[in-house]
Amino acid sequence: MAIVIVQGVFSLDPEERDRFVEASIEGMRSSREEEGCLEYVMAADPLDRERAILSERWESMEHLNRHLALQTQAGPRAGNRPTPRGVEITLFEVANSRPLR
Numbered sequence: 001m002a003i004v005i006v007q008g009v010f011s012l013d014p015e016e017r018d019r020f021v022e023a024s025i026e027g028m029r030s031s032r033e034e035e036g037c038l039e040y041v042m043a044a045d046p047l048d049r050e051r052a053i054l055s056e057r058w059e060s061m062e063h064l065n066r067h068l069a070l071q072t073q074a075g076p077r078a079g080n081r082p083t084p085r086g087v088e089i090t091l092f093e094v095a096n097s098r099p100l101r
Contacts, residue, residue: 003038003097004064008054008089010042016082017044021052023081031056034070036063054089061093 012020024042031040038057045051058064 001060002093002095004056004058004061005092005094006054006056006058006064006089007092008087010052010054010084011050011086012052012082012084014049017049017052019080020082020084024052031067034063034067036060037067052084064091 010020021042021044028040028042031037036059038059039055040057041053041055043053043055045053056064058067
């Protein structure tokens with residue numbers, strides 16, 4: 001079974017980037033509680049005020065699909081999260097991995 005990695009970049013107006021990340025915290029908490037979630041982080045890019053970075057790791061595609069189904073059932077995000085100007089998200093299925101050192 002392959003580990004699944006989701007990497008994303010959200011392009012935002014610089015004055016909205018930190019509010020976007022802050023508004024993502026509750027979603028990070030609930031996602032991390034889901035079965036199969038190994039990591040779920042939305043973070044501000046420290047070198048580019050117009051970018052927020054998404055990093056997720058899931059035990060399997062099945063776990064990610066369950067997560068995505070829950071997101072669809074929940075509907076649009078509540079709250080005051082700014083709308084990104086652009087979104088680029090890539091999914092990687094990793095057959096094997098090892099520690100770097």
